[in-house]
Amino acid sequence: MPGTDDKLLGEIAARVYRDDPRFARGLRAGRPCPPREYRRTRAWLLLTFALLVLGTGITLAHGLLIVTGMVLAGMAGELCDPRRGPRRQRVPPPRS
Structure with a gap:
């Protein structure tokens, strides 16, 4: 079901933004910085x-x-x- 996949992807995106907002903003802009674990x-x-x-x-x-x-x-x-x-x-x- 396409709706379920979109909901799951939205939850993953929200979790990534909550864990590392700088990485999520960079990913959204197309130029991600390394995740927090590598900085x-x-x-x-x-x-x-x-x-x-x-x-x-x-x-x-x-x-x-x-x-x-x-x-x-x-x-x-x-x-x-x-x-x-x-x-x-x-x-x-x-x-x-």
Whole structure:
């Protein structure tokens, strides 16, 4: 049935727009940008900054800079994880 297919396609389009509006707008215009999962500009910038801080800490033999660089590099690695799921909702601890 043609009506059912149109309805299904409309639901898929609405879901894509809800999940990643920038990708959906680009797709509608005929020039889609990569989906959100493949946009890792912030992760690369953070990794670059982390390595700069780590290198500076090693050069100056400053422990706090070394630790900061290592923590930032770990955060950048977490952002680069391809299987990283959406953020989970925080559940408050049960009241006693």
